[in-house]
Amino acid sequence: MRQGVKFVRTVGTAYGATFGTEITPGPTVQTDQQIEEWLISSGVGTQFHPTGSCAMLPKSQGGVVNAKLQVYGLGTFMRLQRVGVYLLML
Numbered sequence: 001m002r003q004g005v006k007f008v009r010t011v012g013t014a015y016g017a018t019f020g021t022e023i024t025p026g027p028t029v030q031t032d033q034q035i036e037e038w039l040i041s042s043g044v045g046t047q048f049h050p051t052g053s054c055a056m057l058p059k060s061q062g063g064v065v066n067a068k069l070q071v072y073g074l075g076t077f078m079r080l081q082r083v084g085v086y087l088l089m090l
Contacts, residue, residue, distance in 0.1 A: 001044065002035045 005025070012019050025038040057063030059072045066072065
C-alpha cells in the first residue's frame with residue numbers, strides 16, 4: 001500500500017494543477033516510515049473485491065461454468081448472471 005501511495009503521487013504530479021493540491025496524507029508525510037504510520041493510524045484498507053473468479057472452461061480443465069453460464073454440478077438450476085465469469089484466453 002505504501003507503493004500505491006507513492007504511485008498515486010507520481011500520477012498526481014504528472015497532471016500538475018489539474019488535480020489540485022494533495023489533501024491526504026498531505027505534504028508532511030514523505031518517508032516510507034511516515035507513509036506506513038499514516039496508513040496504520042488512518043485505518044486505511046483495501047477495497048479489494050474479487051471478480052472474475054469463475055472460469056468458463058470445460059470442467060476437466062478447471063472450469064466452473066459452461067458456455068450457457070450453467071454452474072457445473074447444479075444442472076440447470078443455477079446460472080451466473082453477473083461479472084463473476086472470466087474467459088481464459090489460450
